[in-house]
Amino acid sequence: MKKLLTTVAMLFMLNACSGQQADTQADPVNISSLGQSEITAVRAADAMPTYPNRGKSIERTFVHQPPLIPHKAEYPINMKKNSCMNCHSPAKAKRMKATEIDASHLLADSKLNKHYYNCSQCHVPQADNKQQLIENDFSNK
Ligand code: HEC
Ligand code: HEC
Structure with a gap:
């Protein structure tokens, strides 16, 4: 049942x-x-989204937009670790050739402000096989 x-x-x-x-x-x-x-x-289900392993920064659509994630985002964010910080923390970003997290995400002592801990709350990845779900005539002009 x-x-x-x-x-x-x-x-x-x-x-x-x-x-x-x-x-x-x-x-x-x-x-x-x-x-x-x-x-x-x-009808048949849509194709599952596929994400690039790595990618280049995607142009932002409006000022202060949380930039889209140009790569897969299956990096664990949990109580013990935040894998995004392995590449994007100010200490590691240069070596990993990734953009440092925004200064707004940091406390005065340069530690991550825990309000920003859950990266995927604001940053979303873009699939390679993107499908338009609804019509959208958004313009930033
Ligand atoms: C293995 C290293 C690595 C990991 C782990 C990683 N990233 Fe990235 N990320 C990169 C690289 C390299 C780029 C491309 C260069 C750039 O634009 O920063 C990038 C780009 C980005 C961008 C675009 C930045 C911009 O200015 O356009 C965002 C947002 C981002 N990543 C968020 C995340 C989030 C959220 C996570 C965790 C779910 C994560 N990344 C995990 C390496 C990584
Ligand atoms: C509450 C929403 C929010 C959360 C949570 C958040 N971000 Fe952001 N992030 C933003 C916004 C908004 C911007 C754009 C800032 C601007 O341009 O004013 C940004 C910018 C960035 C950038 C680009 C910085 C640059 O100089 O171009 C990276 C990289 C980034 N965030 C990574 C992360 C990572 C990694 C995490 C998790 C540790 C995270 N963000 C958590 C909202 C968020």
């Missing part, structure tokens, strides 16, 4: 996210627990 409900929820989510993609015809799914409902609009 639980499994069935999860499947139903996932199908609904897929449907809700389908955006501009054309629906493909598929065999109807019969959900007997919901009466005679049929889900006919199903």
